[in-house]
Amino acid sequence: MSITHRPNSEALYEEALLHIAGGVNSPSRSFKAVGGGAPVFMERACGAYFWDVDGNRYIDYLAAYGPIITGHAHPHITGAIVRAAQNGTLYGTPTELEIKLAKMLKDAIPSLDKVRFVNSGTEAVMTTIRVARAYTKRSKIIKFAGCYHGHSDLVLVAAGSGPSTLGIPDSAGIPTTIAQEVITVPFNDLDGLKAALEHWGDDVAAVMVEPIVGNFGMVMPEPGFLEGLCKLARDAGALVIYDEVISAFRFHYGSAQTFKAFQDHKAIEPDLTALGKIIGGGLPIGAYGGRKEIMEQIAPLGPAYQAGTMAGNPASISAGIACLEVLQTPGVYERMNRLAIMLAEGLQQAADQHGIDITINRIRGSFSAHFCNHPVTNYEEAQDTDGERFARFFQLMLSEGICLAPSKYEAWFLTTEHSEEDIKQTIEAAERAFAQMATR
Numbered sequence: 001m002s003i004t005h006r007p008n009s010e011a012l013y014e015e016a017l018l019h020i021a022g023g024v025n026s027p028s029r030s031f032k033a034v035g036g037g038a039p040v041f042m043e044r045a046c047g048a049y050f051w052d053v054d055g056n057r058y059i060d061y062l063a064a065y066g067p068i069i070t071g072h073a074h075p076h077i078t079g080a081i082v083r084a085a086q087n088g089t090l091y092g093t094p095t096e097l098e099i100k101l102a103k104m105l106k107d108a109i110p111s112l113d114k115v116r117f118v119n120s121g122t123e124a125v126m127t128t129i130r131v132a133r134a135y136t137k138r139s140k141i142i143k144f145a146g147c148y149h150g151h152s153d154l155v156l157v158a159a160g161s162g163p164s165t166l167g168i169p170d171s172a173g174i175p176t177t178i179a180q181e182v183i184t185v186p187f188n189d190l191d192g193l194k195a196a197l198e199h200w201g202d203d204v205a206a207v208m209v210e211p212i213v214g215n216f217g218m219v220m221p222e223p224g225f226l227e228g229l230c231k232l233a234r235d236a237g238a239l240v241i242y243d244e245v246i247s248a249f250r251f252h253y254g255s256a257q258t259f260k261a262f263q264d265h266k267a268i269e270p271d272l273t274a275l276g277k278i279i280g281g282g283l284p285i286g287a288y289g290g291r292k293e294i295m296e297q298i299a300p301l302g303p304a305y306q307a308g309t310m311a312g313n314p315a316s317i318s319a320g321i322a323c324l325e326v327l328q329t330p331g332v333y334e335r336m337n338r339l340a341i342m343l344a345e346g347l348q349q350a351a352d353q354h355g356i357d358i359t360i361n362r363i364r365g366s367f368s369a370h371f372c373n374h375p376v377t378n379y380e381e382a383q384d385t386d387g388e389r390f391a392r393f394f395q396l397m398l399s400e401g402i403c404l405a406p407s408k409y410e411a412w413f414l415t416t417e418h419s420e421e422d423i424k425q426t427i428e429a430a431e432r433a434f435a436q437m438a439t440r
């Protein structure tokens with residue numbers, strides 16, 4: 001199969017450009033970094049597949065940048081959303097559903113004494129920072145280069161993911177007074193963190209990190225990194241914030257902080273955690289939570305304000321509960337893991353066969369494939385990979401009906417709905433793509 005033309009997508013893109021800034025409602029959907037042109041306009045999605053407006057089918061590894069871990073239109077989740085909608089989509093009052101999802105999150109992530117629901121990962125992270133500042137009465141934040149924490153002012157400094165893809169890791173529109181409040185350190189670099197804390201320690205409210213990175217490819221912390229980070233931060237009187245918007249419920253039923261690859265879970269427990277994506281089952285959601293005395297800073301208990309008309313809406317909460325219920329099914333994570341191993345090994349072999357350098361960072365059911373001949377353990381190494389090769393691979397895979405994220409920094413996500421046959425077809429497509437890439 002080769003999809004060479006998508007006239008309907010092209011026409012819709014022309015039209016979208018007239019009405020929507022850049023033609024897309026999130027810059028990471030643009031094809032700017034992979035040769036430009038019209039992004040594919042999808043019409044429908046079910047399970048592991050998309051169908052575009054030209055009638056082409058694609059195997060989806062984008063999973064909407066993470067949330068769609070149970071595949072598209074999963075009947076258990078769709079049913080929950082329909083029931084919620086029939087009961088009224090938004091009340092502006094508390095509901096019992098919110099307690100249920102809060103308890104499910106707390107059971108899976110013990111560092112959460114209390115949680116709050118918001119509408120996006122951006123909001124969740126933004127509020128953890130406010131709460132940390134209120135609690136410590138300090139203002140500076142340390143973050144790690146290439147980690148992406150949403151689009152609030154403070155964290156659009158050395159941001160990975162979309163900002164890096166488009167070459168704007170430090171966004172315009174952020175006053176220098178705000179940018180000065182953020183200190184950036186390389187990921188996996190405890191000496192760098194130590195030096196930053198020695199210099200600014202008394203002003204640092206929090207050290208924020210993606211404990212397992214998903215935004216400059218998938219990158220594991222080196223052994224001892226999270227332990228060291230927590231210790232250094234606490235010795236300096238700063239809080240530790242984990243941004244688990246991607247990592248929570250991605251690798252197992254729990255989050256990075258409870259991942260069995262880490263030995264000493266107490267030593268890596270954060271003070272605050274930001275959540276999003278999977279916990280909303282494909283509807284808009286975010287959540288943050290952490291230690292009771294810190295969460296008590298939030299209004300109406302405390303002086304730090306955070307609110308939301310849509311926060312905790314019954315549709316998102318119901319979808320989240322349903323999604324987590326699906327993920328409680330025995331064996332689902334093992335199956336995604338097994339399929340991801342098959343796919344990552346198949347890609348590696350196909351690349352080797354054609355003499356194409358590729359570094360695959362796989363963590364359970366997700367991985368990133370970097371066109372380079374060196375390891376990728378931090379942002380610098382992720383930047384130092386071949387974007388043009390990635391762009392060509394991306395386009396060739398798309399013409400084969402394989403949908404990846406249009407960025408060399410984004411991950412491939414397996415879902416509970418991918419089949420062995422999908423993996424086989426994807427490897428065969430990659431073999432043809434690499435063969436073409438090897439000829440020029």
Ligand code: PMP
Nearest residue numbers: 120121122148149150243245246
């Ligand atoms: N934190 C991380 C780690 C993310 O990956 C993202 C989104 N990719 C966000 C925060 C922001 O989430 P949202 O797009 O829902 O605002």
